[in-house]
Amino acid sequence: MRLLLTLGLGLAVSFSAHAEKELDLNAFAQQYYKTMTATQAPNAGTKELETYLALLTDDIGNQHIPYQPDDSRTPDGKEQMRKGMSFYLGAHTFYESTLLNTFVFNDTGFAIRYKNDVKGIHPQNKQPIEYTSTMLDVIEIENGKVAMIRKYHE
DSSP states (O other), X not given: OHHHXXXXXXXXXXXXXXXXXXXXXXXXXXXXXXXXXHTTSTTOOHHHHHHHHTTEEEEEEEEETTTOXXXXXXXXXXXXXXXXXXXXXXXXXXXXXXXXXXXXXXXTEEEEEEEEEEEEEOTTTOOEEEEEEEEEEEEEEETTEEEEEEEEEO
């Protein structure tokens, strides 16, 4: 009887530990979109950037097709993203984004399709920028974090 009780307790703990580890990718996709777009707001700063980067693995891969054809993951991937995104923080004078679709792929990834309306000043050449674009981000997940980002323009 004691063995049966111990076995039952062990199974219950095992199943509850597994349930705690499962990531709700639908909710995570919504959180990712909200956090990512917050980094594009005119008043975005290091707080918004670090909140976004906290969702990523240290060796994040980032591919923005056709501009970045390399999809390599490197040990300093997150640091490279921090550096690149910091350069553009605050460049927008207007930013509006609308989430159009969310697609979840079992427990390994999701895709979000969204439309951006952007106005601002390019930080390098100081020229005005204004554009509307529809994007599809395909996101791969490892151990509850974003491991690969692939961005496509419509």
